[in-house]
Amino acid sequence: MVVYLKNWVLQFIDFTGIMSYTYKYPRPAVTADCVVMAKEEVPKVLLIERGFEPFKGCWAFPGGFMNMDETTEQCAIRELEEETGLKLNDLYQIGAYSKVDRDPRGRTITVAYLAIVDAPAEVRGQDDAAEAQWFPIDALPPLAFDHEDIMRDAIELYKST
Numbered sequence: 001m002v003v004y005l006k007n008w009v010l011q012f013i014d015f016t017g018i019m020s021y022t023y024k025y026p027r028p029a030v031t032a033d034c035v036v037m038a039k040e041e042v043p044k045v046l047l048i049e050r051g052f053e054p055f056k057g058c059w060a061f062p063g064g065f066m067n068m069d070e071t072t073e074q075c076a077i078r079e080l081e082e083e084t085g086l087k088l089n090d091l092y093q094i095g096a097y098s099k100v101d102r103d104p105r106g107r108t109i110t111v112a113y114l115a116i117v118d119a120p121a122e123v124r125g126q127d128d129a130a131e132a133q134w135f136p137i138d139a140l141p142p143l144a145f146d147h148e149d150i151m152r153d154a155i156e157l158y159k160s161t
Contacts, residue, residue, distance in 0.1 A: 028098075028107040032076035033063030033147070035094065035112060035154040036086065038120045042136045043158065045151070046120075047143075048083050048129035054104045055144035062086075062129065063110065072111040080115075083129040085122075088115045092161065094153050102146045112150045114157050 036046040047059040062083040066075040073091055081087050091113040098109045125131035135141065137155060142148075 026107070028109050029103075029105075030066045030072065030075075031063055031103075031108055031110040032066055032072040032079060033061040033110050033112045033150060034076040034080040034088075034091070034115060035061050035150065036080065036088065036115045036117060037137070037154065037158050038117050038134065040119070042138055044120050044134040044136055045140065045154075046084065046086070046123060046132065046134055047141070048125055049131040049133070050144060051125070051128045051130035057130075058144040059135075059141045060144040060147050061112070061150065062132070063112075064128075073113060076111070076113045082127040083125070084132040085124050085126060088117070091115050092157060094150060094157055097146055097150060099146055110145075110150075112154070114154050114161075116158065116161060 038044040038046075046062065048062050050056055050058050050060055062080045063076065064079040064083075066072055070078065073093070076091060077089065092115075094112040094114050096109060096111050100107065102108060102110070120134040123132040123134070140151065143151065
């Protein structure tokens, strides 16, 4: 399959030379983020220190770009394991976040999920995460992207579960 952009029309040409799909609108990227909270007197949240730009050295939720063959929920689960080593399956959808300028790399929409664990588990920064660490929700560092908005909504969902 050959893909090219001509006059703002994205065209997909299969190997027979027949145009199989035409799309004239730009496509945003889709990501998923996973907010993991531990049930404690003061709940803790799992953050990763970003290893690469944008926001290199800043703290964020584990997350990343969705593959074409997965759902946003599968993406959140995969990214959580890739970046922290933590394997979870039960997630609650917090919401979709689509501010136009939320990601300096380009137009990106994220779907955020909440996972609740009984206690902080052992984690380690891996893949593109330099570090992984649990923080009390009343002592969070500044967060990358729009993750402060997501955190606020995650806390409300956590309280209602």
